[in-house]
Every structure is written in structure tokens, then in C-alpha cells.
Amino acid sequence: GENVEQHPSTLSVQEGDSAVIKCTYSDSASNYFPWYKQELGKRPQLIIDIRSNVGEKKDQRIAVTLNKTAKHFSLHITETQPEDSAVYFCAASETGNQFYFGTGTSLTVIP
Amino acid sequence: DSGVTQTPKHLITATGQRVTLRCSPRSGDLSVYWYQQSLDQGLQFLIQYYNGEERAKGNILERFSAQQFPDLHSELNLSSLELGDSALYFCASSTSGAPYEQYFGPGTRLTVT
Numbered sequence: 001g002e003n004v005e006q007h008p009s010t011l012s013v014q015e016g017d018s019a020v021i022k023c024t025y026s027d028s029a030s031n032y033f034p035w036y037k038q039e040l041g042k043r044p045q046l047i048i049d050i051r052s053n054v055g056e057k058k059d060q061r062i063a064v065t066l067n068k069t070a071k072h073f074s075l076h077i078t079e080t081q082p083e084d085s086a087v088y089f090c091a092a093s094e095t096g097n098q099f100y101f102g103t104g105t106s107l108t109v110i111p
Numbered sequence: 112d113s114g115v116t117q118t119p120k121h122l123i124t125a126t127g128q129r130v131t132l133r134c135s136p137r138s139g140d141l142s143v144y145w146y147q148q149s150l151d152q153g154l155q156f157l158i159q160y161y162n163g164e165e166r167a168k169g170n171i172l173e174r175f176s177a178q179q180f181p182d183l184h185s186e187l188n189l190s191s192l193e194l195g196d197s198a199l200y201f202c203a204s205s206t207s208g209a210p211y212e213q214y215f216g217p218g219t220r221l222t223v224t
Binding site: 034046093099100103 | 113152153154155161166201205211213214217218
């Protein structure tokens with residue numbers, strides 16, 4: 001089955017700096033890659049996603065890039081703010097029937 | 112609010128007992144997924160139902176079972192509970208086929224004592 005690895009497990013940045021979280025996947029058939037943000041004690045929330053026919057997608061301060069050849073995708077957050085502090089999860093899916101999640105990255109934005 | 116509801120919010124029970132967690136998907140969503148999240152852990156996929164039928168199975172224990180009813184709500188049954196089953200259980204729903212976006216419910220926190 002699919003195996004998704006996520007790095008780093010923890011990340012601290014100064015407010016205003018950029019944060020980058022990387023994920024690799026093993027199954028070349030995976031074609032949908034969402035990112036979720038989870039605040040403490042709350043539900044994971046979809047923040048951005050990308051499909052395999054696209055190399056990059058942006059939504060305001062958040063962007064995701066996908067390298068199908070290398071089988072990795074990354075989340076980029078620019079101009080970080082304290083409210084960006086949370087755990088971020090990447091995931092991969094082929095058909096939408098099963099999602100394989102990374103182990104999460106705990107992001108702390110220091111004011 | 113994602114539109115996915117889960118009940119109960121919290122559940123405290125003893126080892127050996129059986130509990131049922133309930134999930135109602137967003138209006139129009141045919142797929143329901145169940146996940147387990149233990150303390151400081153990631154999301155472990157348990158099982159997926161699509162329009163009443165099991166579609167995919169993950170690392171779900173034999174003591175656990177699920178079903179999706181004709182009105183599309185789903186229940187996750189956990190039996191012979193052990194201390195290690197204490198976790199946050201999330202349900203998520205999505206539409207059929209692409210684009211696959213999942214929307215999570217608020218979760219049920221299960222504590223086994």
C-alpha cells in the first residue's frame with residue numbers, strides 16, 4: 001500500500017518568516033494530495049489540495065507544490081502569523097477510497 | 112462548521128465494554144470515513160463506506176465494526192474495549208468520485224478506564 005512520510009515533525013519559525021513542510025509518497029498511482037490543519041483538540045480542516053495534473057497551487061499565503069517524478073509534495077506558508085500555529089498533516093489518495101496520512105508537523109509561530 | 116456531525120462528544124467507559132459512535136455526513140455526501148487519532152499520533156484510517164457499502168478497509172481491529180445506513184449516517188462499534196482504545200475518533204465525509212475533498216466531524220473522545 002501507500003506510504004506517506006512527512007518532515008519535519010516539529011517546526012518553529014519567527015512571525016513573518018516562511019514555513020515549509022515536505023511529504024513523500026511511495027505509490028505513483030496516488031493522484032490527490034490534500035493538506036489539513038488541526039488545532040489542539042479540534043477537527044482536521046482541509047486548507048489546500050493538489051491533483052497530479054497540476055504542479056503548483058496557491059491560496060493567499062499558502063501554496064502547495066507537487067513533483068510527480070520525485071514523488072514528493074510540499075506545503076509553503078508565507079508571512080506566518082501566530083494563528084498558523086497548529087499541526088499540519090499531508091495525505092495521499094488514488095481513488096478517494098482510502099487516504100494515507102503523514103505523521104504530522106507541529107508548527108509554532110513565535111511572535 | 113464542516114456540516115459533519117458526530118455524537119457523542121465524549122464517552123467514558125470501562126474495559127471490556129462496548130460503545131457505538133455515530134456520524135452524520137454532510138448533506139449530499141455518499142462517502143463516510145472513520146479515523147482513529149491517539150494522543151500525539153497521526154490519523155489512522157479505519158474504514159470507508161460509500162452509499163451503504165464498505166469500500167476500503169484500513170488498520171481496523173476485529174473488535175471494531177462499522178456500517179452505513181440507508182439515510183447515509185454511519186456507526187462505528189467498538190467492543191471488548193481496552194485501555195489502548197482510548198483515542199479521538201473522527202468521521203469524515205466526501206462526495207462521490209473526484210474531487211475527493213474530505214470534511215471532518217468534531218470527533219468523539221473515547222476514554223477507557
